Amino acid sequence: MTRTILVGVLVLLSSAALAQEPSPTVAVFPLGTGRLPSGFSKADTEALQRDFVKAARRAGALVPDTGSLEVAIKQLKRTDCDREDACLQGLAQKAETLYALYGSVDYTLEGAVVATGRVVRDDGQVVSGPSTVSVPKSTDTFKDVARVALTRLLEQLRLKELPPSRPVAVSPPQPEHVGPPPS
Numbered sequence: 001m002t003r004t005i006l007v008g009v010l011v012l013l014s015s016a017a018l019a020q021e022p023s024p025t026v027a028v029f030p031l032g033t034g035r036l037p038s039g040f041s042k043a044d045t046e047a048l049q050r051d052f053v054k055a056a057r058r059a060g061a062l063v064p065d066t067g068s069l070e071v072a073i074k075q076l077k078r079t080d081c082d083r084e085d086a087c088l089q090g091l092a093q094k095a096e097t098l099y100a101l102y103g104s105v106d107y108t109l110e111g112a113v114v115a116t117g118r119v120v121r122d123d124g125q126v127v128s129g130p131s132t133v134s135v136p137k138s139t140d141t142f143k144d145v146a147r148v149a150l151t152r153l154l155e156q157l158r159l160k161e162l163p164p165s166r167p168v169a170v171s172p173p174q175p176e177h178v179g180p181p182p183s
Helices: 003-019 042-058 066-074 085-095 141-157
Strands: 026-028 099-107 113-121 125-135
Touching: 003 125, 026 042, 026 066, 026 085, 042 099, 042 141, 066 085, 085 113, 099 141, 113 141, 125 141
Parallel strands: 026 099
Antiparallel strands: 099 113, 113 125
C-alpha cells in the first residue's frame, strides 16, 4: 500500500470516529437484589452484575472499567443508592462520570422478575426513571429472565439518549434601554 493511500485511509477512519455521536458516561452501582429463587448463589448474583454492566454498555453508555468502579464505590462509603439520589450523585462524582445508574431485580411469588432503576446526574438531578419492568414467569432460568428484564429496563431508561455533557445554563436576555437616547 502506498504512503498516500495509507494516509488517506487513516484520515477517513479518524473522520468516521469523530462523526459518531458521543456517549454519556455512566457509573453503575452494584445491582440490588430483592427476593431470589432458591439455589441462586452469590456467584450467580456476581455474574448477573457483570451482565448488567455489559448491558449498560450495549445500551449506549460509556461505563468505567471494573477496577475504577470498585474504587469509586469504596470511596463512596454508602449503600443507600436504592433510595437516595444523593448516593448516586456521589457515585457519579467519585467515578468522574456525568451519570450514575441504580438497578435491581426481584423475584415475585408468582415467578415473575421485576427490574427497577433510575439514573441520576452528578449534580443530583434525576434524569431518567424511576422505571419498572416486569417479565412474567417463564420456562427459562431466573438468570436468563433477569437479563431480559434488565435489558428492557435499560431501554426504558434510554441511556443512549442522555446528553453526553451537562446542559449549559443560558442567562435570559437583558432588556434593552427604553426611553430617550442618552445625551
